[in-house]
Amino acid sequence: MENKLMRSWQADEFGEISEVLKIKNIPVPEPKKGEALIKVIVSSIGLPDKLAVEGNYPFVTNPPITPGQEFVGIVEKTGADFPFIEGTKVLGTSEYYGKGYGAVADYTICSKTTVLPFPTKLSDEQAAAFPGTYHVAYVGLVNRGDIKDGDSLLVLGAAGRTGAAALQLGKALGAKVIAVIRNDEQKEFCISQGADVVLNSSDEKLIDKIMELTDHKGVDVIYDTVGGKAHKSVINAIAYKGRVILVGFAGGSWPELNPQHIMFKGYAVMGALNTIRTEEEKQDAIKKLSELIGRGDINPPKAKLFNFNDTISAMSEIGKSKEGIVVQLS
Ligand SMILES: NC(=O)c1ccc[n+]([C@@H]2O[C@H](COP(=O)([O-])OP(=O)(O)OC[C@H]3O[C@@H](n4cnc5c(N)ncnc54)[C@H](OP(=O)(O)O)[C@@H]3O)[C@@H](O)[C@H]2O)c1
Structure with missing residues (x-):
C-alpha cells in the first residue's frame, strides 16, 4: 500500500x-x-x-x-x-x-x-x-451542561448546523429551548428544529425577554456556537449555577470572558468537542443518540x-x- x-x-x-x-x-x-x-x-x-x-x-x-x-x-x-x-x-x-x-x-x-x-x-x-453536530451537542448538553428535563436552554447560532443539532437534542431531552438568531427569516427553520421560542440577537429587549421566559431565574444552559458580540448580548441572562458551553466562533472570535461576572453570578464555562470525552461518555452517547434516532426524536x-x-x-x-x-x- x-x-x-x-x-x-x-x-x-x-x-x-x-x-x-x-x-x-x-x-x-x-x-x-x-x-x-x-x-x-x-x-x-x-x-x-x-x-x-x-x-x-x-x-x-x-x-x-x-x-x-x-x-x-x-x-x-x-x-x-x-x-x-x-x-x-x-x-x-x-x-x-x-x-x-x-x-x-x-x-x-x-x-x-x-x-x-x-x-x-x-x-x-x-x-x-453526525459526529460534529449531534455528538458535539451530546457532549455540550449532557456531559458538560448536565441538562435535565425542564431546564432552559439558549442556543446561539441556532440556525447553523451545530446550533440546529443542539435545538433538536435539547428538545428531545426535555429542555425549554430558546433559539437566538440574527436573521428573522430563519425563525420557522428553528421552530422546525425544536425551538420553543426564537429571539433575534439585535433585539434591544433580548435580556428582558429571556428573563421573562425563565421566570426571572435566567437560562440554565447557553450553547454558544457564535462567540464575540452574540455571546455578549445574552451572557447577562445566565442563571445562578448556569452552564455556558463554548462550541464555536462562527462570528469570527471567541467570547471575551469576564472572571468577575463568572464569580459573582456563580456559573461555569466549559468547552465541548466530540473528540474530548471518556470512552464511557462516548459509549453512552452512541447508545442514547441511537435510541433518540430510533424513536424519531432527533432527525x-x-x-x-x-x-x-x-x-x-x-x-x-x-x-x-x-x-x-x-x-x-x-
Ligand atoms: N466544538 C466542536 O466540536 C464543533 C463542531 C462543529 C462546528 N464547530 C464550530 O461551531 C461554529 C459553527 O459551525 P457551524 O458548522 O454550525 O456553522 P454554520 O452552519 O455556518 O452556522 C453558523 C451560524 O452562526 C451564525 N452566525 C455567524 N456569524 C454570526 C454573527 N456575527 N452573529 C450572530 N450569528 C452569527 C450564522 O447565522 P446566519 O445563518 O444568519 O449566517 C449561522 O446560523 C464554527 O465556529 C465551527 O468551527 C465546533
Missing part, C-alpha cells in the same frame, strides 16, 4: 478556495497503532473547512490542508488495537485533517478514539456530519450531495445552505 497513490483535494497554501484548493495524487497513508485506513464513501464539509483553507481556523496553523473533518467509510486496513475489523462501515472524524489527510480524498485515517459505529437508521449523507437534516470533482462548488455552498454539504467519493 505504501507506494499506492490516491486522489485528494489539497491546499498547499492558505488563500481563496477556488485558487488554492486542487486535486492531487498523494500517497495513501499508513495506519499506526490505534488507527485505521478508511476508504471514504462520503465526507461532510462545513464552516471549519472553509476557515481552514482560508487560513482563519486556529486549530490548523500550517498547510497542506485537505477538507473533510467527518466521513462515512469502510475500514480498509487496521493498525494494532483498532476496535473495528476490516470491511466494517463506520463514521468518524478524520485524524490528520489539518495535515493534508482530510476525508475529501479516496482514503483517510481515523483513530480508535474518534471512530463510531455507523447508525443504521441514517442515510450515508445524514450520518456524515439529522438531509444533505446536498456533490461529486468529488465538484468540491469547489460544494465549498462555495458553506454558510448558504441549511442542509448539510456532503462530497461523495464512491
Whole structure:
C-alpha cells in the first residue's frame, strides 16, 4: 500500500478556495497503532473547512490542508488495537485533517478514539456530519451542561448546523429551548428544529425577554456556537449555577470572558468537542443518540450531495445552505 497513490483535494497554501484548493495524487497513508485506513464513501464539509483553507481556523496553523473533518467509510486496513475489523462501515472524524489527510480524498485515517459505529437508521449523507453536530451537542448538553428535563436552554447560532443539532437534542431531552438568531427569516427553520421560542440577537429587549421566559431565574444552559458580540448580548441572562458551553466562533472570535461576572453570578464555562470525552461518555452517547434516532426524536437534516470533482462548488455552498454539504467519493 505504501507506494499506492490516491486522489485528494489539497491546499498547499492558505488563500481563496477556488485558487488554492486542487486535486492531487498523494500517497495513501499508513495506519499506526490505534488507527485505521478508511476508504471514504462520503465526507461532510462545513464552516471549519472553509476557515481552514482560508487560513482563519486556529486549530490548523500550517498547510497542506485537505477538507473533510467527518466521513462515512469502510475500514480498509487496521493498525494494532483498532476496535473495528476490516470491511466494517463506520463514521468518524478524520485524524490528520489539518495535515493534508482530510476525508475529501479516496482514503483517510481515523483513530480508535474518534471512530463510531455507523447508525443504521441514517442515510450515508445524514450520518456524515453526525459526529460534529449531534455528538458535539451530546457532549455540550449532557456531559458538560448536565441538562435535565425542564431546564432552559439558549442556543446561539441556532440556525447553523451545530446550533440546529443542539435545538433538536435539547428538545428531545426535555429542555425549554430558546433559539437566538440574527436573521428573522430563519425563525420557522428553528421552530422546525425544536425551538420553543426564537429571539433575534439585535433585539434591544433580548435580556428582558429571556428573563421573562425563565421566570426571572435566567437560562440554565447557553450553547454558544457564535462567540464575540452574540455571546455578549445574552451572557447577562445566565442563571445562578448556569452552564455556558463554548462550541464555536462562527462570528469570527471567541467570547471575551469576564472572571468577575463568572464569580459573582456563580456559573461555569466549559468547552465541548466530540473528540474530548471518556470512552464511557462516548459509549453512552452512541447508545442514547441511537435510541433518540430510533424513536424519531432527533432527525439529522438531509444533505446536498456533490461529486468529488465538484468540491469547489460544494465549498462555495458553506454558510448558504441549511442542509448539510456532503462530497461523495464512491
Ligand atoms: N466544538 C466542536 O466540536 C464543533 C463542531 C462543529 C462546528 N464547530 C464550530 O461551531 C461554529 C459553527 O459551525 P457551524 O458548522 O454550525 O456553522 P454554520 O452552519 O455556518 O452556522 C453558523 C451560524 O452562526 C451564525 N452566525 C455567524 N456569524 C454570526 C454573527 N456575527 N452573529 C450572530 N450569528 C452569527 C450564522 O447565522 P446566519 O445563518 O444568519 O449566517 C449561522 O446560523 C464554527 O465556529 C465551527 O468551527 C465546533
